[in-house]
Amino acid sequence: MQRRPGGSPAARPRMATQALECDELAAWLRLTTTPKLGGAGLRRLLNAFGLPDQVMRESEASLARYVGEALAQSLCAPPSADFEWLVDYTSIWLEEPGHYVVTLADSAYPASLLASTDPPAMLYVCGRIELLHPGPRGEPAVAIVGSRQASNVGRANAGLFARELGAAGVTIVSGLADGIDAAAHWGALETVGGTVAIVGTGADRVYPEINFPLAREIAGAGAVVSELPLSTRPRAANFPRRNRLIAALGVGVLVVEAAPYSGSLITARLAADCGRDVYAIPGSIQSLCARGCNRLIREGAMLVETPTDILASLGLASPEPDPKSKPGKRQGRAKDAGAKRPARTGKREEDGTGTGTGTGTGTGTGTGTGTGTGTGTGTGTGPPVRAPMGQEQGADAGHEASHSAEASQDSSEDEVLRELGHDPAPIDVLVARTGLPGAAVQAAVLALELDGRIEWLPGGRIVSTGA
Secondary structure, rough: OOOOOOOOOOOEEEOOOOOOOOHHHHHHHHHHHOOOOOHHHHHHHHHHOOOOHHHHHHHHHHHHHHHHHHHHHHHOOOHHHHHHHHHHHHHHHHHHOOOOEEEEOOOOOOOHHHHOOOOOOOOEEEEEEHHHHHOOOOOOOEEEEEOOOHHHHHHHHHHHHHHHHOOOOOOOOOOOOOOOHHHHHHHOOOOOOOOOOOOOOOOOOOHHHHHHHHHHHHHHOEEEEEEEOOOOOOOOOOHHHHHHHHHHOEEEEEEEEOOOOOOHHHHHHHHOOOOOOEEOOOOOOOHHHHHHHHHHHOOEEOOOOHHHHHHHHOOOOOOOOHHHHHOOOOOOOOOOOOOOOOOEEEOOOOOOOOOOEEEEEEOOOOOOOOOOOOOOOOOOOOOOOOOOOOOOOOOHHHHHHHHHHHHHHHHHHHHHHHHHHHOOEEHHHHHHOOOOHHHHHHHHHHHHOOOOOOOOOOEEEEOOOOO
16 A cells, blocks of 8 residues: 555644533533424524523523524423433533533534534543544544444455554544444554544443443543433434434545445435545445445445555545556466466375375375375466375374364365355455464365365455355
């Protein structure tokens, strides 16, 4: 990846917020928790009277001119015990280090949200508030969203894009959901760009609970953000509100995996509606989780294959050169006896039959076992396989071990095929996904190829045939 000249991204300086007096906090809370007032009604009152504490000093008749008699009466009624508890609880919460409330009147309020069509009046933040703003060199934020039931490939892609974008200083925004969201947060957590989780609960709650360790890490190294009052529980109606903030905070949204009617597509639509870029990673037509992304691309989203595609669109990297314009050999699967597949680990050179012990390394063709020790090199037309490390078993070890090896081989084949999924992948990726030794993965790949269940693609990648 070719980064923009100018060195590595700089760390962001810490940012402070305006401290609120108790009566100011109570006034902001009163306006944001009054049922049916909504963002539009709240902004009408702020435009008419100024800050919330000034609004709350107005008469019922004055307020009614802007929000109607029923809402004016609610605003002027004595506060309930639940409301007074919320004010006290929020005040105590704000005393903790790294806890902030950012209001529309605060200079620390994110400019990207302020320019949106429905900016929340208050943001509750746990963590680094500076991540809600561009970096020292103007590095923006990009949202990464996708399926909760993500494939292993999808999670890996989300983590890869988050790490690479974060390393370039881009802040990664997501929603703390399981699947793609969690993978993106983990990928960006330790990068200079950092990560922001916008949640559909109060900032003092974690949903789903399985992501509690992740939320704790983000609160320490990134930022957890909510527009909802503290102690708010997860409700279905909260998440579309959350999605609009995810879409608006950055300059674009990357959809990694999405089913045809995924909530991620709603986030992408919201991003497009507010003038943000929409990126999508294409996938196999056989994969349900790829259909949403493929549809976005068909409708005009930018197809991305590498993090550099996004960085280049942001002016943070040079575009990757078109491989068609580069001189040199074209990689591909061997179609004739003289062609060579991209280099991989070799197979024993010994050819013949017999029993005994021995070791051998090299490349070549042949079957059987050799007697003695030796090394050799060679070339051949068949797909090479790495020989087992160490001593081979002799015949008298033998019969029971061969049955065990066959069962293990079958199990390895199933696991490799399962982890391969619908999208092409190189062998080293399959080794990482399965956790199996490299030799076991290569042996499984050979067996699957001979069975016609996988095939090789250009660039040394493997794809399932669906057989």
